Amino acid sequence: MQVIKVENLSKLYFLGGTMHNSLRDVIMNFANSPRRVAKQELWALRDINFTVEDGETLGIIGHNGAGKSTLLKILSRITKPSSGMAEIHGRIASLLEVGTGFHNELSGRENIFLNGAILGMKRREIERKFDEIVDFAEIEKFIDTPVKHYSSGMYMRLAFSVAAYLEQEVLIVDEVLAVGDVAFQKKCLNKMRDVSQSGRTVLFVSHDMSAITRICNRAIALNKGKIIAEGATADVVREYLSESWGMTAQKTFESDAQMPSSDEVRLKKVRIVAGDGETCDAFDIRKKIGIEATYEVLRGGQILLPNYQVYNQDRVHIFTIQDVSNEWMRQKKEPGEFVSTAWIPGNLMSEGSFFVNVAVVTYLPKMTVHFNALEAVSFSVIDPMTGDTARGDFVGNMDGAMRPLVEWETAKH
Amino acid sequence: MQNVTKIKPSDSWITLNLKELWAYRELFYFLTWRDVKIRYKQTAIGILWAILQPVLTTAIFTVIFSQLARVETSNVPYPLFALSGLLVWLYINNSITLSSNSLVGNANLVTKVYFPRLIVPISAALAGLIDFALGFIVLILMMVYYGINLTRQIFLLPFFLLLMVILTLSFGTLFSAVNVRFRDVKFALPFALQIWMFLSTVFYPLDILSEKWRAMFAFNPLNGILQGFRASLFGEQFDWTAIGASIALTFFVMLISLFVFKQMEDDFADLI
Numbered sequence: 001m002q003v004i005k006v007e008n009l010s011k012l013y014f015l016g017g018t019m020h021n022s023l024r025d026v027i028m029n030f031a032n033s034p035r036r037v038a039k040q041e042l043w044a045l046r047d048i049n050f051t052v053e054d055g056e057t058l059g060i061i062g063h064n065g066a067g068k069s070t071l072l073k074i075l076s077r078i079t080k081p082s083s084g085m086a087e088i089h090g091r092i093a094s095l096l097e098v099g100t101g102f103h104n105e106l107s108g109r110e111n112i113f114l115n116g117a118i119l120g121m122k123r124r125e126i127e128r129k130f131d132e133i134v135d136f137a138e139i140e141k142f143i144d145t146p147v148k149h150y151s152s153g154m155y156m157r158l159a160f161s162v163a164a165y166l167e168q169e170v171l172i173v174d175e176v177l178a179v180g181d182v183a184f185q186k187k188c189l190n191k192m193r194d195v196s197q198s199g200r201t202v203l204f205v206s207h208d209m210s211a212i213t214r215i216c217n218r219a220i221a222l223n224k225g226k227i228i229a230e231g232a233t234a235d236v237v238r239e240y241l242s243e244s245w246g247m248t249a250q251k252t253f254e255s256d257a258q259m260p261s262s263d264e265v266r267l268k269k270v271r272i273v274a275g276d277g278e279t280c281d282a283f284d285i286r287k288k289i290g291i292e293a294t295y296e297v298l299r300g301g302q303i304l305l306p307n308y309q310v311y312n313q314d315r316v317h318i319f320t321i322q323d324v325s326n327e328w329m330r331q332k333k334e335p336g337e338f339v340s341t342a343w344i345p346g347n348l349m350s351e352g353s354f355f356v357n358v359a360v361v362t363y364l365p366k367m368t369v370h371f372n373a374l375e376a377v378s379f380s381v382i383d384p385m386t387g388d389t390a391r392g393d394f395v396g397n398m399d400g401a402m403r404p405l406v407e408w409e410t411a412k413h
Numbered sequence: 414m415q416n417v418t419k420i421k422p423s424d425s426w427i428t429l430n431l432k433e434l435w436a437y438r439e440l441f442y443f444l445t446w447r448d449v450k451i452r453y454k455q456t457a458i459g460i461l462w463a464i465l466q467p468v469l470t471t472a473i474f475t476v477i478f479s480q481l482a483r484v485e486t487s488n489v490p491y492p493l494f495a496l497s498g499l500l501v502w503l504y505i506n507n508s509i510t511l512s513s514n515s516l517v518g519n520a521n522l523v524t525k526v527y528f529p530r531l532i533v534p535i536s537a538a539l540a541g542l543i544d545f546a547l548g549f550i551v552l553i554l555m556m557v558y559y560g561i562n563l564t565r566q567i568f569l570l571p572f573f574l575l576l577m578v579i580l581t582l583s584f585g586t587l588f589s590a591v592n593v594r595f596r597d598v599k600f601a602l603p604f605a606l607q608i609w610m611f612l613s614t615v616f617y618p619l620d621i622l623s624e625k626w627r628a629m630f631a632f633n634p635l636n637g638i639l640q641g642f643r644a645s646l647f648g649e650q651f652d653w654t655a656i657g658a659s660i661a662l663t664f665f666v667m668l669i670s671l672f673v674f675k676q677m678e679d680d681f682a683d684l685i
Contacts, residue, residue: 077527086420117443
């Protein structure tokens with residue numbers, strides 16, 4: 001059964017035109033109307049169509065300004081669409097932020113009731129779940145303290161906990177998992193998973209691609225108010241990542257002028273490839289990743305070594321790899337086209353997006369960097385949460401620039 | 414599943430969904446309760462302010478108007494006349510001020526959660542009734558002190574209180590909506606309220622005015638309410654012409670207010 005049905009949904013904003021906040025502006029606009037600057041139109045959403053089945057968890061991804069928030073606001077009935085329609089079956093709870101309506105002067109207890117009522121819970125429902133909520137938030141001792149004395153961690157925990165016990169059939173959730181410490185995040189994520197597995201219908205927006213991959217079976221990606229990808233989460237995430245960074249797993253330098261070059265060598269193409277040799281931009285964390293450069297040696301007789309520098313999404317330089325194979329490390333290259341592929345083993349990279357600089361260098365007799373193509377290609381790594389990776393059973397936000405799967409030995413003495 | 418929510422562009426029909434308001438009655442309760450709870454937080458004497466405000470103002474008015482300006486109030490001592498007027502006025506003044514600021518003040522709610530928006534200005538205006546009730550106790554004590562006996566007319570008092578609340582809610586709701594779009598309300602309102610007070614029989618009786626002015630005063634809905642309120646308390650003659658005009662005007666303001674609010678409601682989240 002279709003629980004959410006969205007048809008041709010559009011939202012138009014007028015920039016400048018309706019945003020005046022003082023009477024004077026309106027009068028001035030009215031007086032000047034013939035010369036008025038044309039209103040700027042902005043379609044925050046344009047002809048959006050999708051459906052969500054009963055019990056499904058749909059992820060919505062897209063960067064800032066893509067229309068995610070507008071879509072959630074329309075579906076939560078906070079704002080009206082300009083055209084099109086949506087139909088939702090069942091009681092709706094929308095969580096566009098945690099702790100909506102929390103008041104600093106009120107105690108934890110009072111805020112649970114207030115926030116619960118704001119989220120559409122009945123008073124009796126809140127009373128019934130009160131102990132569970134307090135328990136989940138881990139704030140028993142401070143329940144009668146005004147929340148202004150809470151640490152920000154306690155505040156966020158309490159706020160999320162109220163939301164975690166909502167019973168509505170349809171749940172609309174925006175970026176609320178990034179609260180509290182790592183341990184609490186894990187708890188929230190598990191709770192979200194329980195919710196999505198309890199047969200309720202969930203719309204889930206997050207920037208955290210791994211959270212989306214873990215929780216949602218299906219996803220849509222928005223860009224500039226339109227759906228650019230729809231389908232199985234892993235595919236959509238991959239498409240989104242390649243789209244959103246403005247880079248692909250393959251870069252071909254078409255003309256001579258574009259090719260990074262020196263007198264000796266020039267770069268023609270860079271690809272990120274999977275084990276089967278196909279271009280690929282999103283990898284299962286367990287699979288090996290190939291970085292392949294195609295370059296043309298113009299003047300022979302030198303040792304020319306490809307050198308790749310890998311950066312993560314925070315632009316931290318994680319490692320550099322270069323050709324140290326017995327075959328080529330000290331071998332001069334003759335003119336002609338070469339293809340060099342470096343294989344990064346599976347179970348080594350962490351989750352996230354990565355960028356690769358591609359250089360060709362000579363060390364002997366004199367060190368020369370022939371060129372270095374910055375951020376030539378990018379790829380992403382996703383942990384499928386199967387339990388056989390370095391994550392084990394941990395589902396939270398796992399920090400660290402690398403995530404090698406190592407051998408463990410434990411002995412009992 | 415029983416509930417089906419249809420989301421469509423705004424239509425031009427003005428519909429007041431009373432059923433939905435009723436469904437959200439608990440939120441009504443909690444928001445009013447919140448406003449009452451936080452009103453006097455972090456004040457040294459707390460709710461005593463609800464008593465001090467009218468009592469001190471009454472004292473000042475008594476000195477100025479009764480002692481210095483010699484304003485005559487025919488049936489009741491001037492302090493009683495002033496306090497009864499001030500209770501009504503302070504409720505209206507404070508509640509309209511709070512209410513008109515309520516949507517903007519609760520922007521985080523309005524932009525993050527759906528609920529019938531009318532709840533916000535109405536609950537803000539209802540919270541002030543606690544202050545009114547406390548002041549009313551002082552008024553009763555003063556009536557006992559001055560030896561004024563209640564008559565059967567007291568049974569009409571709830572009707573005038575209801576009229577007072579409806580008038581307040583109507584203005585509060587109207588200004589809260591306009592304030593979302595035009596923040597000028599914040600500056601214009603205190604000024605307008607002050608003028609309104611001077612044009613009302615809050616601290617002087619109608620009989621000090623000439624005939625011509627008295628007729629004009631019927632166009633102020635507050636005057637009928639004040640007349641009826643005092644008459645019910647002090648057993649004076651009801652001025653049904655003034656009261657009738659007041660009822661008509663109050664409902665007129667209510668209709669305008671609902672119309673404007675409903676017109677603007679759909680855009681609140683985008684404009685706030």
